[in-house]
Amino acid sequence: MVTLYDTTLRDGTQREGMSLSVDDKLRIAMRLDDLGVHYIEGGFPGSNPKDIEFFARAGDLKLETAVVSAFGTTCRKGVAAEDDEGLRALLDTGCKALCVFGKAWDVHVTDALNASLDENLRMVRDSIALLKAAGRTVFFDAEHFFDGYRANPGYALDVCRAAAGAGADAVVLCDTNGGTLPQDVARVVREVAGALPGVALGIHAHNDGACAVANSLVAVDAGCTHVQGTANGYGERAGNADLVSIIAALVLKMGDDCVSADQLRLLTEVSHFVAETANVSPNPHQPYVGASAFAHKGGVHASAVARLPEAYEHIDPARVGNLARVVVSELAGRASLTMKAAELGIDLTGDQATAAKVLDGIKELEHRGYSFETADATLEVMLKKELGTYEPFFTLESFRCLMEKREDGRVMTEATVKVHVGGHRYIATAEGNGPVNALDGALRIAIGRFYPALDDIELTDFKVRVLDEKKGTGAVTRVLIESGDGEKSWGTVGVSENIIEASWEALVDSVEFGLAHPKPAD
Ligand SMILES: [Zn+2]
Structure with a gap:
């Protein structure tokens, strides 16, 4: 079973224009728990007072499955782990799970951190050992792993070995710059799994090459058992791996039981909830959960869907809590209008004469400039007028x-x-x-x-x-x-x-x- 590690509340909030209040974060955490996510990373306690307040209040959340996790960095260069303020702040959150990141790319160690390669290994080892000694579950995010592995595979592996040797519960390979392609992720994960037998591996992908979901899925196929991502793929630049698509694919296409069938049916609702709470319009074209993800437009197409849904839908939308929807337009036939009416709770099956009349009306109105694709409510009012069941409120x-x-x-x-x-x-x-x-x-x-x-x-x-x-x-x-x-x-x-x-x-x-x-x- 794949472990799902959600970082919407930390990495997700790096998205430009996104800001979540502590209450927003707590509400989102509750819904992610309903969905069956295993870990919810709440923030970076060393970085801002809002995150400290979140952790203070998160202890009161009644979560069924999820464990709240705090994020931080390894101890500073030249500082003993037990004296490091950042690690202290992590322990002070009281979280049962912690995630620390460290550098896995040699030039980042020598040029950005200005530390020796050995000192970086010490920082990783000592930091994880300290947190483990405190009885916490500890994940290690190997920052820039894929770029680092390309530049100096031996050193990138040494960093992972240091983390694993100190007791990390998973070593998470990060595609921090987000530009690695799936074939390279698959190959590298296989090589790492071969070099570090028995070490639980994770993946943390960014979407700069439009491959974050694909990279996460091939990483699982190649041996990763822990996946980090965010709801709806929110995150810096082009975003993080979209946990929504990943969960659906893991369960429905890869046979993983990371969430139950009942939890999976909450996927659309939870995705929209996070969007609305973050004040981002839900993307209608988002795979699996978008309002248009199972929308059928062409008339012939729509009537064929009604007879044989598998022919035009890659999954049964009900399994992710979404609906097949017929888009009514000039292209629509009588069958699609009847289905649309049924969605609105109006039975037209026995009244094909009305269906034909309404359809003519729609075609005439679209010709005049109306568009019903996002105007179901106007369509319902129109149908009621045609059926004589319309009663004006004023x-x-x-x-x-x-x-x-x-x-x-x-x-x-x-x-x-x-x-x-x-x-x-x-x-x-x-x-x-x-x-x-x-x-x-x-x-x-x-x-x-x-x-x-x-x-x-x-x-x-x-x-x-x-x-x-x-x-x-x-x-x-x-x-x-x-x-x-x-x-x-x-x-x-x-x-x-x-x-x-x-x-x-x-x-x-x-x-x-x-x-x-x-x-x-x-
Ligand atoms: Zn990230």
Whole structure:
């Protein structure tokens, strides 16, 4: 069984623009534990106070399988391990598992560290021996191992031997610069395994050559039993090895039981949870877990998938908690629309006449500039209108939007809506930083007293594209709105020659969908 060592909370946070609070880190740790990850590296206690707070609070986490680990470096040059502050900080975290890195590339030792090759071996040996003597599980990250092995294989192996000899529980071969190719990783891991029999080996890959997942998998095939990576591949530069893809491949394609079938079904959810917590939009095209990872677009293709999913899907998406999804577009046939409707909880199988009618409607709307690929919620509203099951939550009498550019450079927008709801007429006005924001505010004031669930609905993303219509009256604007209630998200679309009208359309569908599918009460 492969040991999974997650470093999202340490190496992952090296990603440009990513910052996690201590609470974020604790929440992510809980979810990684649900997924069945064995070790969760929480941070570098010597490097910042946030990590020290994390370790102070991590002791209270109720983890099922995962062990929290702290990361640090070997003792400093010329300093005895027992006198080294960094090693002391590692022990002080109280973590049962610790990971220290040391140099494995000779020029880094002599030129960057300015130490002798023997002194570096001492630092590795003494540091690991000290941590082992304290009763901890200790992993050794051999930094720049693959580049070092290319330059001076004998010395790179000596570093690994020093770590193993001092009792390291695994010697982790790091592709720190991330440029090594899978065939070289496979060959080197085999050579190292041959040279160091009985030593547990690990892999820590970066994605600079777009090979981090492949490198991790070939390393396991060649004898590594410990894999380090991050959720969604977050990390510095091009990122780390994506543990999400690695876990799926290990279990589904390599027969490893690093996580159970039940844990694997949490993969999509945990991946999205980490993304949302880190405030990164989930990548729809991410293998295994992306919203488009099992999306079928072509009409013929989609109907074939319905009959024989194995013909077009490399795994059953349910095994990683994802869904096959039909992308409705001009290319869609009746079969794909029926499947799409089923996803939305609407049964069209016995009503092919309606299916055909809706399909014609979709084709007509797409011709006018609508796009339903990320606008399932608008599609649902449309289907309900066609089936006669649509009940509006309010009706619009009128809206008005005023924009004012002021002398000091500020732009203010004010919107007034007049709506009818529950037999009454309401007028509300709100200000905003733009028309959508102001209309949204006014609509919430007007109907909020009837629909408290509106408080949960938030507009999370807003995209505008000007479409160049070949024929007719000139350009139209397409507005896509993403909304969420903290549990699910949905997309809506509006199209008009007028950007405010297009925005209003998408906004109304968003609110109607959100109100039709309220979040279950806690
Ligand atoms: Zn790294």
